[in-house]
Amino acid sequence: MGARxxxxxxARKEARKTQYxxxxxNVPSSPRKMRYVVDLVRGMExxxxxxxxxxxxxxxxxxxxxxxxxxxxNWEQKNDRKAEEGELYITRIFVDEGVTLKRMRPAPQGRGYxxxxxxNHVTIFVGTKTND
Numbered sequence: 001m002g003a004r005x006x007x008x009x010x011a012r013k014e015a016r017k018t019q020y021x022x023x024x025x026n027v028p029s030s031p032r033k034m035r036y037v038v039d040l041v042r043g044m045e046x047x048x049x050x051x052x053x054x055x056x057x058x059x060x061x062x063x064x065x066x067x068x069x070x071x072x073x074n075w076e077q078k079n080d081r082k083a084e085e086g087e088l089y090i091t092r093i094f095v096d097e098g099v100t101l102k103r104m105r106p107a108p109q110g111r112g113y114x115x116x117x118x119x120n121h122v123t124i125f126v127g128t129k130t131n132d
Contacts, residue, residue: 020078021125022071026098027063031120034060034095038122046072046088046126064122071124092125 001009027034037060041049046068053065068090076082098119104112 017078019125020071020075020127021092021123022067022074023124024063024067024070024122026119027060027122028117028119029060029063030118031095031097033058034064034120034122037061037064038093038095041068041090042093044090045086046083046090047085049090064124067122067124068126071126075126087128088126089129090124091127092123094123096121096123 037053037056037058040056040061041052041064044052049068050065053061053068072083072088075088098121100119101117103115103117105115107113
């Protein structure tokens with residue numbers, strides 16, 4: 001590895017020490033369905049977001065709740081204290097497309113229809129309002 005690349009990698013590594021995030025990878029639902037739920041909680045305070053996710057009827061809300069709890073725990077672990085009420089907010093949240101499994105379904109007259117089983121990756125960054 002060259003010196004310039006190593007310096008850039010070290011700078012990225014140092015920047016990650018002050019960021020608090022969690023990722024949930026290869027969730028077996030389409031990214032479009034997951035984005036509906038993610039858009040509900042973008043920018044919210046974490047306790048309010050947890051309440052919104054808990055009472056949402058969408059199946060994807062369970063996965064988003066799981067990764068949000070993990071991000072909160074990561075923040076508490078790095079700061080050596082519990083988060084106070086109204087202190088933490090969701091600073092960034094996004095859904096990326098994961099791998100797509102291609103399957104075949106029998107169709108009339110000897111043909112086959114392609115089925116695409118999509119997956120996604122959810123990433124949540126949490127932080128305080130003053131320290132975005």
